[in-house]
Amino acid sequence: MGRSADYTIQGFLYQFNQTLSELLKATDDAVITIEGIVEDIEVASFAGTKAIQCKYHETQENYTPSILYHPLLQMMKHFKSNPGAKIHYHLFAHFPNIPAIGISATELNGALKSKNKDLKDLIAEVAGVDVDGFLKVFSISVTPKYDELMEQNARQLEAHGFNKGEVEALFYPNAIQIIADLSIKHDVKLRKITKKDFLEWLRRIRSTAVSQWTLALKTRQKVLETRRKQLKENLSMNVRLRHLVIFPAFLGQFDDQIVLFIKSFIDKYHFKITHTQTPLFALDVAQDVFDGIAERLIGKDVVPNHGRPVKTFSEVYFFREPMVQKDKKEFALRLIRWGDYKNLVFKTKADDFFVIGDGDITGVDVKDVNLEILGAERFDEIKYMMGMSNAY
Structure with a gap:
């Protein structure tokens, strides 16, 4: 990941952390909207609404008021459009080595007179705003x-x-993941949560979320180690039906690593005669890519059953058990495209359903199934969490 990507993710994580801070400070029944009316956070209580924006500039060595013109104009636009509303506007900002920031009528008028072309439309919408009135309901803090x-x-x-020993690797990363998941909901009503509901939700979670957000936290190593321990119990069982769906879109080196990953899984978890439940891999790839992966697996002596004795897919052929000759099974895994998997009717549900990578499993029946989501972007991290390697 490049430095610019690092800083972009860190900016989002700072916003999520500031949201978490507001949640934990709020009253139990206060309603917090993630990315609310003025973009970032909104806290509604009996006293009114606090609308918050977060601007984190870790690499900005020199502060000038113009850096904050955009969020200030956004807030003034909302203030102008909602006269008489009980809303307090608060801007959280961070700049290195800047202990305090003051915003007065001078800075606000500077924003309204800015010649920045990117702000032209916003400035036009804010024209005529009551600057002094806005200042009465506005505050800024250096975070x-x-x-x-x-x-x-x-x-x-x-x-x-929350248990101190579990905060770092369980509750804190899951708190950030809950906020991240809420932030992408299209319906604003689905982005609302109370502190009471948030804490109850968090207390019910017993597995660590693994995603681009939690793996970008400072606790990344702890997240990986903890997730490995959580997965170990079920993965160590000999008789366990496992389905793995793999989404390649954000998986690094997918084409180079997918065959090696499948082979490593089979070598670790499906090599004994006592391993009687044939694992199923569903790949979200085009047909030609799928066929190429199947051919390469055969070249590694990992024979897949892809349900096609010739050309046409056959569920009977796909779900039959492999013939066993001495210690050699006819095939080592079932292999299917994700689009076809979703159309299957299963007589027996999986014991474990692994989602690897970033993909949508909406519509898949996972009731009474142990769902494990591993949203990492590197196969070496996934293999480490799944106990297939000892390093990442």
């Missing part, structure tokens, strides 16, 4: 560095009764 905010949130979780 701590990312690491400090993360540590504060961890301490807040402990203060809310």
